[in-house]
Amino acid sequence: TLARKVNVTAPVNIARRLSERGTKVIFLSTGAVYDASTPRVMADCPPHPRTVYGAQKTEAEAAILTLGPRMSVLRLTKVLYPGFPLIAQWLRALASRSSIRAFANHAMSPITLSDVIETIIGITAQAEGGLFQISGASDISYLDGAKYVATRVGAPKELVISSRAEESMPAEEIMPFGSLDTTRATALSGFTPPNPRTLLDLVLRVD
Secondary structure, eight states: HHHHHHIIIHHHHHHHHHHHHTEEEEEEEEGGOOOOSSBBTTTTSSOOOHHHHHHHHHHHHHHHTTOOOTTEEEEEOOOEETTTTHHHHHHHHHTTTOOOESSSSSSSEEEEEHHHHHHHHHHHSSSSOEEEEEOOOOOOOOHHHHHHHHHHOOOOOOEEEEEOGGGTTTTOOOOOOOOOOHHHHHHHHHOOOOHHHHHHHHHHEEE
């Protein structure tokens, strides 16, 4: 399928060709290689994906890491940035005093694009490859995140209506937890897992 070509075949083939030239490779992966049943999952925990996407990333990780010691995998949680579509949608609705619905049983552990870039630079600067993970300090449900956004922009929290993720998405894509252990990335670059609410302030550009 096209998804398999994008997530497995192409990155593995590219990594193989680069490894033959002695090039250091950093493959960006995802916390979806785990089943989201527990928080702050250690990098050496065996993958247990629930989704096709997670299974394909797991397969690509394993294949790339066998190509040599200069190969690295960096697992990421949700990357948020100013203008992130879902949050922008929330802001538009709240500005017009319209209600929004957010999942009470689906969580994220957000990081910033700067976190990703700085960690990539840190991995690039060292000789040793392997597995790395970056993540927020904890998990926050989309419902609690939406309520926090409402509070920060001066909108009534009552405009945020609780909903269940299974009403809108397949059960295997629901994430009770999304956070990962970041011990190795922290030792490498000094990465500090951000508090989800502090990160939302950065996305909203709220002081």
